[in-house]
Amino acid sequence: MSSVVDDGDLTARAGIRNAALRLFAERGHDAVTVREIATAAGVSPALVVHHFGSKDGLRGAVDTHAIDAFDRVFAELDDHDVAEMLTGGEATTSVAEAFSRMLPPGSPLPAYLRRLLLTNDPAGAAIFGRWFGATRRLLDAMVTLGAARPSDDPDVRAAFLLVNDLAVILLRNQIATAIGDDPLTPAGLDRWARQASAIYLEGAFAAPPAEPPGSAPNTSNIPNEPPEEAPS
Amino acid sequence: MSSVVDDGDLTARAGIRNAALRLFAERGHDAVTVREIATAAGVSPALVVHHFGSKDGLRGAVDTHAIDAFDRVFAELDDHDVAEMLTGGEATTSVAEAFSRMLPPGSPLPAYLRRLLLTNDPAGAAIFGRWFGATRRLLDAMVTLGAARPSDDPDVRAAFLLVNDLAVILLRNQIATAIGDDPLTPAGLDRWARQASAIYLEGAFAAPPAEPPGSAPNTSNIPNEPPEEAPS
DNA sequence: CAATATACTAAACGCTTGTTCAGCAACCTT
DNA sequence: AAGGTTGCTGAACAAGCGTTTAGTATATTG
Structure with a gap:
């Protein structure tokens, strides 16, 4: 019901911030360029720094x-x-x-x-x-x-x-x-x-002494490793 | 005792790979430059790509x-x-x-x-x-x-x-x-x-019905959030 | 209505990036 | 000893980066 995000905010500034949030989250701060953020927000790269001072300022706002x-x-x-x-x-x-x-x-x-x-x-x-x-x-x-x-x-x-x-x-x-x-x-x-x-x-684990001996039916495949190739 | 890394390998190639591993781990792939890796390994940037083809090739080797x-x-x-x-x-x-x-x-x-x-x-x-x-x-x-x-x-x-x-x-x-x-x-x-x-x-948690009613002494400060400032 | 501030853009600047290139030693071959 | 491969470097290149600048509309103010 109640959401912590209120996107009634549709100013260009908020649009840039939201686009940056999404891109930063998906790909990391360093892998995202200012130009990508601007394109995603539908504005020019210069507007990004006009509103947030720098890419680092935008990161801080986000x-x-x-x-x-x-x-x-x-x-x-x-x-x-x-x-x-x-x-x-x-x-x-x-x-x-x-x-x-x-x-x-x-x-x-x-x-x-x-x-x-x-x-x-x-x-x-x-x-x-x-x-x-x-x-x-x-x-x-x-x-x-x-x-x-x-x-x-x-x-x-x-x-x-x-x-x-x-x-x-x-x-x-x-x-x-x-x-x-x-x-x-x-x-x-x-x-x-x-x-x-x-x-x-x-x-999750049973205490060791509580083990009932003899009553251990085998369910299915048991533990052996599948033959992975192991290069030296 | 037994270690999974054998650093008896002291070729320049291995040195580059180890330096890259350390730097990549600390700061992430994108934030590390080829020049930094080369300096850390004590070689020239050109040798890095000579041995690994490209930065991405180095990443793959690491x-x-x-x-x-x-x-x-x-x-x-x-x-x-x-x-x-x-x-x-x-x-x-x-x-x-x-x-x-x-x-x-x-x-x-x-x-x-x-x-x-x-x-x-x-x-x-x-x-x-x-x-x-x-x-x-x-x-x-x-x-x-x-x-x-x-x-x-x-x-x-x-x-x-x-x-x-x-x-x-x-x-x-x-x-x-x-x-x-x-x-x-x-x-x-x-x-x-x-x-x-x-x-x-x-x-970690007690089963609900085992609660003894009436015996609940207060130890110290109970759960209320400390007054963080909350800007809109 | 003039003046000033705000929101915004196109173009360019300087810098750093990954990568290339030409060349130099040192080592194998034969 | 000649010839070639290998390990390695300094210098340069094109591309992409964050950022700056100059300028244009659109509001806001007096």
């Missing part, structure tokens, strides 16, 4: 615009998470879910977040730090409410959960081809959340 | 070189995992652990893998596909042996676990500043593996 949207997503996620937690619902609400809930399907923002986190620039570091703090606080609250097990290293556990969440966005394309569903669409997200919930609630 | 090393790491990891599983040890062996075990501390290979996976190029897609298949087969074997719980969506679960593992490499820097330890050093890796094992064995 950064703040995107980060603003990300923070709105995460704030909404935080509220949503706390609410679900208090009502005793599924506690596993993910960043990916918030993204697919609040962003239109073809939004370039997930890919831009990927660029932001990949390049070691301060904007990505700042947003990660803020999200880490929020995750840490949420987990603390869940522990005191009995909704999460206590941990002897809560910083690492918070980082672990946040990072697993972000990985869905970072590796979206690879995941999509591997499982046959885009994990940022409702269908893929549902499958993903099911497995995540199962693991976060009960774990 | 790609195959890196992918070769990655496959050796993953093959070793696979053996290691199966062995530990069969002896009943800790089943949670990670890609990150294999990296820190087999690569020298300052190796550019983790960062290069990050570029490969996040730039949508076919090399990254291929390596992810191969690793996904291996993870999937390993989990199947673990299930038949009783070392892992069965799953109703094994593809998604395998992708989930692989992706969580890769996230450590993708977000290494952000994790390091968040938890105060580089997760690819033995110290950070140990902390990380502890929390991962705990979650993968028992889960």
Whole structure:
């Protein structure tokens, strides 16, 4: 329903910024030229620098615009998470879910977040730090409410959960081809959340002593590597 | 002990390739110039193209070189995992652990893998596909042996676990500043593996009905967002 | 209505880029 | 020792880059 992007803004300036956001997200800052951005926005290259001073200025404007949207997503996620937690619902609400809930399907923002986190620039570091703090606080609250097990290293556990969440966005394309569903669409997200919930609630691996000997029916093909060619 | 890189190779060609690998990993393919690579390798720019045909040819050579090393790491990891599983040890062996075990501390290979996976190029897609298949087969074997719980969506679960593992490499820097330890050093890796094992064995969240009502003491500051300024 | 500011463009400038070219040593051949 | 391949370089080239400049319409102001 509610979207974090308001594209009622149809000035040329906003058009340039949106075109740059999309191109930067798809191909990276360095691989995109000012002329390409101008063409995509339907203006002249000179207008780009007239509005933003330089290509780097445009990059900065796109950064703040995107980060603003990300923070709105995460704030909404935080509220949503706390609410679900208090009502005793599924506690596993993910960043990916918030993204697919609040962003239109073809939004370039997930890919831009990927660029932001990949390049070691301060904007990505700042947003990660803020999200880490929020995750840490949420987990603390869940522990005191009995909704999460206590941990002897809560910083690492918070980082672990946040990072697993972000990985869905970072590796979206690879995941999509591997499982046959885009994990940022409702269908893929549902499958993903099911497995995540199962693991976060009960774990994935069995404790070693609990193995029942003798009752191991073979399902199908077992582990041997297929013969990949291995050049020296 | 055993390293996957053999730098007994000190030809100028190998020197160029190593310098390019390091620079590409740190700053991305587009942001690095041929002249920079040549200077870093102590040769002239013309020698770079003499040996590799073009900058793109150099990129291809670096790609195959890196992918070769990655496959050796993953093959070793696979053996290691199966062995530990069969002896009943800790089943949670990670890609990150294999990296820190087999690569020298300052190796550019983790960062290069990050570029490969996040730039949508076919090399990254291929390596992810191969690793996904291996993870999937390993989990199947673990299930038949009783070392892992069965799953109703094994593809998604395998992708989930692989992706969580890769996230450590993708977000290494952000994790390091968040938890105060580089997760690819033995110290950070140990902390990380502890929390991962705990979650993968028992889960992180408590089942909802187990909540004891009335016993919820407040520890400190609870989840409200810090007052960030939000420009429209 | 004159004057000034704003939105915008075509053309060009200087610089950096990847790449080419001609030539120089050092090594094999035979 | 002559001839040729190999490893390597300095200098230059064309193309593409971000940016500047000069100028034109279209608003906005006094």
